[in-house]
Amino acid sequence: MDFLKNIKDNFQKQGVLTQIIIINVAVFLTVNIVGNVSHLNLLQYLALPIGAQVFLFKFWTLFTYMFTHAGLGHIFWNMVLFYFMSQVFFTIMGQKKLLYLYVMSGVSGGALMLILGLIFPEQFQYASLIGASAAVMGVGAVMAVYSPNYKVYLFGMFELSYKFFFLGVFVLNTIIDLSENTGGKISHIGGTLFGLIYGYYLKQGIDLFNISLKAKQKHNLKVVSRSGSYSESSASKKTSEEHTMDELLDKISKSGYDSLTKNEKDELFRLSQKK
Incomplete structure (x- = not known):
């Protein structure tokens, strides 16, 4: 019990960014270790099924899929990109909104795929979705709208505006060769759309994380x-x-x-x- 309590206490001391990465890594290790030891496929309980009928019995997967990875390369690059984009995000915005943005971007990406599954059931009836890509793209999209001219340095040498960096990442990860991993790349679009909308309203002084906030008052009453x-x-x-x-x-x-x-x-x- 003390061991578990120490793990819990140490986890709570971490920042939101670290906590999200820890959850992704923990799920990845659990899926692979359990799969190798007991040959139990945990992905069937964590991946988001695109078919509407199957989803009704696995509704929780709309949240679990964005923390789930099967391959080492998949989780590695997602977490590297997430770490970099999150650093830019909470340098300016703070980290308390990060989990909300991550989850809502992931939900938006998954929801877009579910809608397409309803419209084109034959194309997606056996498909399922895993990975943090949609959530990561949503985090990146916010700053592309809110602070597009923020300077980033690729490999510590090449300076460019954040909007161009994000555009390059989006094109490379989503547009190029859309025929491969089609469902995952479409979910990127859903996550990105939420991030763009969130960033747009944030720039107007409206925080969708806190609906009670209104646009900045222009006059004192x-x-x-x-x-x-x-x-x-x-x-x-x-x-x-x-x-x-x-x-x-x-x-x-x-x-x-x-x-x-x-x-x-x-x-x-x-x-x-x-x-």
Whole structure:
């Protein structure tokens, strides 16, 4: 019990990015170890079946498939890409939204495949879906919209804007040779669409992670207090930190992340960890 408790405590101490990677690796090892030792195929319980009738009896697979990989190369490259894109994401946005974005992008990719399975049952009736690709593409798509001019360095040498980096990744992983792994590549489109939509609304000041948030108020409202004096409406009043965060994000939106000074980048990172 103490051993399991220590594992649980150590897991909870990790950041969201590390936790997601740990879950993917743990599922991968479990699938392969159990498969080799007992010859039990766990993929049939974790993979998302595209056929609608089968899915009704395995509805949980809409969530489990995005944490499931069968091949070493598959999980390795997905996790490398996820790590890189997530670093860009929570450098600017903080990490608390990362799990939500990962899951919703994965769900969107899986849902698109289920819809196509209903429309074209003969083509997809025996197909199933595994892998984090759709979720990873969704994470990357957000920053391609929200901060497209953020500079990334390939292999530490080649500088290019994030939007071009993401476009290249999308084309290489999705568009080229669509005839191979068709279902997986179509799910990339679903995950990417969710990321693009999330990033678009985020840029407008609307966070789909927190539906209660509204677009930024353009005017301060005034209300009469009980003492008869005017005070700023609590609905539009911001703390100093929130105001600073808004200004930094507006600057990024207009001029890109590199337009921030070193002190502004440090302040953004500090504030983003509280989000």
